[in-house]
Amino acid sequence: DTVLTQSPALAVSPGERVSISCRASEGVDSYMHWYQQKPGHQPKLLIYKASNLASGVPARFTGSGSGTDFTLTIDPVEADDTATYFCQQSWNDRTFGGGTKVELK
Amino acid sequence: QVNLLQSGAALVKPGASVKLSCKASGYTFTEYYVHWVKQSHGKSLEWIGYTNPYSGYTDYNGKFQDKATLTVDKSTNTAFMELSRLTSEDSATYYCSRGAYNNYVLDVWGQGASVTVSS
Numbered sequence: 001d002t003v004l005t006q007s008p009a010l011a012v013s014p015g016e017r018v019s020i021s022c023r024a025s026e027g028v029d030s031y032m033h034w035y036q037q038k039p040g041h042q043p044k045l046l047i048y049k050a051s052n053l054a055s056g057v058p059a060r061f062t063g064s065g066s067g068t069d070f071t072l073t074i075d076p077v078e079a080d081d082t083a084t085y086f087c088q089q090s091w092n093d094r095t096f097g098g099g100t101k102v103e104l105k
Numbered sequence: 106q107v108n109l110l111q112s113g114a115a116l117v118k119p120g121a122s123v124k125l126s127c128k129a130s131g132y133t134f135t136e137y138y139v140h141w142v143k144q145s146h147g148k149s150l151e152w153i154g155y156t157n158p159y160s161g162y163t164d165y166n167g168k169f170q171d172k173a174t175l176t177v178d179k180s181t182n183t184a185f186m187e188l189s190r191l192t193s194e195d196s197a198t199y200y201c202s203r204g205a206y207n208n209y210v211l212d213v214w215g216q217g218a219s220v221t222v223s224s
Contacts, residue, residue, distance in 0.1 A: 031209055033209075033210050033211075035211075041216075042200055042214040042215065042216055042217050043150070043200070043202075043211075043214055044214070045210060045211060045212050045213075048206055048209070048210040048212075049206070049209070049210070054212065086149065086150060088150070088152075088211070090208075090209040090210065093152065093166060094140075094152040094166075095152065096142075096149055096150040096151070096152065097149065098148075098149045099149050099150075
């Protein structure tokens with residue numbers, strides 16, 4: 001299985017920029033996607049194929065990377081962005097990262 | 106408006122089976138794959154598998170090959186997942202989702218169904 005590794009948590013102040021990383025145990029080309037999940041809710045697609053913004057998602061969210069290293073950036077962070085962010089690859093079956101919980105300072 | 110509406114929470118006994126449903130609306134059901142994802146309490150997401158509603162073809166994560174059975178009913182635009190021989194390890198929230206962009210991405214998700222396995 002392709003293992004995706006994310007840092008567990010980040011704290012950021014509103015208005016700042018935050019970068020969330022995801023590292024794959026093997027190359028996944030550009031088949032990396034990002035989801036946002038708020039407590040008690042289903043995940044929501046933010047970015048697909050590394051850098052493409054999903055429909056209706058604010059331009060404050062951007063994605064980058066290819067191969068094994070990927071980044072989701074939120075700039076500027078707003079209070080509503082408090083959530084857990086998951087990366088997911090679809091190059092080799094489908095696996096998810098452990099999630100990064102973003103909290104506001 | 107694209108929507109996936111899942112069945113409600115289930116409380117089942119160890120060793121039993123449960124069948125979850127996922128009713129699609131707002132799009133042509135047979136044009137998109139339906140995926141299922143497990144989320145154990147407070148933890149990450151695990152992909153279980155997907156089904157092609159047009160052909161009935163299924164593909165599973167090997168870990169769930171003997172646990173989950175995916176089916177569809179095209180007449181009602183509904184996908185199903187049956188979980189068998191339930192143990193406490195199967196207690197989780199299960200999501201259905203729609204496979205988009207050539208089935209690489211999960212672009213719409215159901216609200217989730219909680220399964221609790223307890224005697």
